[in-house]
Amino acid sequence: MxxxxxxxxxxxxxxxxxxxxxxxxxxxxxxxxxxxxxxxxxxxxxxxxxxxxxxxxxxxxxxxxxxxxxxxxxxxxxxxxxxxESATIDIDGKPHDALLLAIPVLAWSRYKLPTTTLSSTLVDNVAVQITGHLAARGTRLAVADYLYSIDQLPESLGEVHDAAHVLFEAAAQGKRMKVDPKSLREPVSMLADTRYLLAALIAPQGQALYHWQETGVDPDAKQGAITTFCEQTGNALQPLMTGCRYRVLAPNAFHAALRDADRQLREFSVEAAVSYLKLAYDLKPGELQATVAAFEDKRVEEARIGISKASDDDAVIEGVVWPLLGDDEDKAQEEIEAALRTQGITRITTHAQRFPLEYCDDCGAPMFPNPAGHAVHAEPPEEADEQPTAPLH
Ligand SMILES: [Zn+2]
Incomplete structure (x- = not known):
């Protein structure tokens, strides 16, 4: 042994x-x-x-x-x-190119964001959108019947490879791909997050995968096709997304789609936090201030944004994690400030000091910087005097 x-x-x-x-x-x-x-x-x-x-x-x-x-x-x-995420596979003795696609959805909600099995009608509806707006003629397709959170997606290269091949097999044989929800991890709950649909697209080797790659089609037809695809897939997902505000992003090969979604989630999360404070506590952006600082340990580096009432330099009422994703800090700083200003928050404190990458021992929530220069637990604003001041777990 x-x-x-x-x-x-x-x-x-x-x-x-x-x-x-x-x-x-x-x-x-x-x-x-x-x-x-x-x-x-x-x-x-x-x-x-x-x-x-x-x-x-x-x-x-x-x-x-x-x-x-x-x-x-x-x-x-x-x-x-x-x-x-891709493979050459044999169908009826002929080689085919197969690609694992991910369709990201940015979403936020006061309630828990869904991760759920899709009805067969919904799977068919998403397949119709892919066939109608993305896929070239003569391609084969399969859609996994699940709306995944990022924590539930295959993570390592080996997991991606295995998941892709199950979908390729389904697409090649024209079968449905059933996901066993019990095999998936429990997602971490966030105010704003991404959800994903997975699909496989297979074309005869060397032929167009997407319809805007076909001979005689204007390559710029891509933009319009993607916009329509996102709108109509968004409509199709409506029954799953009750109580959520959400936006379908452009589908792409698995890894590229995840990278793009991680990037877009950052600004979307700022928007979600500000909208949430308005919706839930009637706090307007002008009544808020934001604090930005870099948090790091040996491996991770991220900026965290604490949002506080303009009148209170201690309590943080909502927070947003802004992963750097390879950006340098100055660029991140500019983008964070621009994102906050776009949402109407103009009072921004930036701490030059770096904070250790800390999480709450009880609930695992990230700690956020306050204007006074400490990393604290975000706590919802007090609505009444009897509201406890300690965080609820
Ligand atoms: Zn906690």
């Missing part, structure tokens, strides 16, 4: 080293011809490891490159993500 594990770990690290080595050479390459060769060798190795369930070697190579070679890291991450 121990021997097997030892061997597999040794092979594992040899794999990771080979992957990192090839990625470094790819990053140094100065021509498309050389690129293609390294890419092919990397793709073969990555696909093999993903298929055999050894995605850990890829993650280990990425960890190594993240510390040592940013460009090689990007190259390997691109290839690994692409291999996890």
């Amino acid at each position: 121990r021997r097997t594990r030892y061997i597999s770990r040794a092979r594992h690290s040899a794999d990771a080293e080979t992957l990192a080595k090839l990625a470094r050479r790819l990053a140094e390459s100065g021509s498309r011809i050389e690129d293609r060769l390294w890419e092919r060798r990397l793709a073969e190795l990555i696909n093999d490891r993903l298929t055999r369930g050894f995605a850990d070697a890829i993650e280990a190579a990425l960890d190594d490159l993240a510390r040592t070679n940013a460009r090689a890291y990007d190259d390997l991450a691109d290839l690994a993500e692409s291999s996890a």
